[in-house]
Amino acid sequence: MNILTNKAVEVINLGAEDYQRVWDYQETVFKKTVDRKIENRKLEKAELQTLTDNYLILCEHPHVYTLGKSGSMENLLLDEHGLEKHFAKFYRINRGGDITYHGPGQLVAYPIIDLENFFTDIHKYLRYLEEAVILTLREYGLNTGRIDGLTGVWVDFEEGAQNPRKICAMGVKTSRWVTMHGLALNVNTDLSYFGHIVPCGIDDKQVTSLNKELGHNVDMAEIQQKLIHHIAEVFQMDIL
DSSP states (O other): OOOOOOOEEEEEEEEEOOHHHHHHHHHHHHHHHHHHHHHHHTOSSGGGOOOOOOEEEEEEOSSEEEEOTTOOGGGBOOOHHHHHHTTOEEEEOSSSSSEEEEOTTEEEEEEEOBGGGTOOOHHHHHHHHHHHHHHHHHTTTOOEEEETTEEEEEESOSTTOSOOEEEEEEEEEEETTEEEEEEEEESSOOGGGGGGBOGGGOOSSEEOOHHHHHTSOOOHHHHHHHHHHHHHHHHTOEEO
């Protein structure tokens, strides 16, 4: 049976929004896409199928720590009182990866896309997200890249570098080739909040942000548009 494909992506900017609300919204959109795919599989004729949609959700969160399915609670260094003291929340969630932090000044992107519209390879998907971030940061004169065996985007990533620093973390979930969760790019982020966790379970490397590397704040609306452009470029998407 031939599968219809849709290369368009709808960008949804939620602004500053509570983590739980955005997670619930992701789950709703994700389920709608998966359910449509299930219905399409029941149809014998391709012309009766309905195209699946692709979404790119952008937002910032208030202070929150999230722990992925493979993560350890030992990597959260705050108890309940400590979380309250720092005005932070904590959630166990259904993405891959360990613990990470989200907060003001961090650009979060949640692509909810049907990979069958593009390619069916999770590792390639992660590398494409990394590439979009690398291209975005290059526009600010910052040279970033990958470290073998570690998902995400790094400053001083070259082999033998003395101080590799993670600037973008990633964690995703997929079902029937539909994605959710995504990436968190530190732009004007208060990095002190990373001091209360072992970021991504990695205790021998630091985190950084774009404003720390450049020495000045970056306009969030501007970098959002650059990231949208490069995600669309790398995946060969059409922006709606």
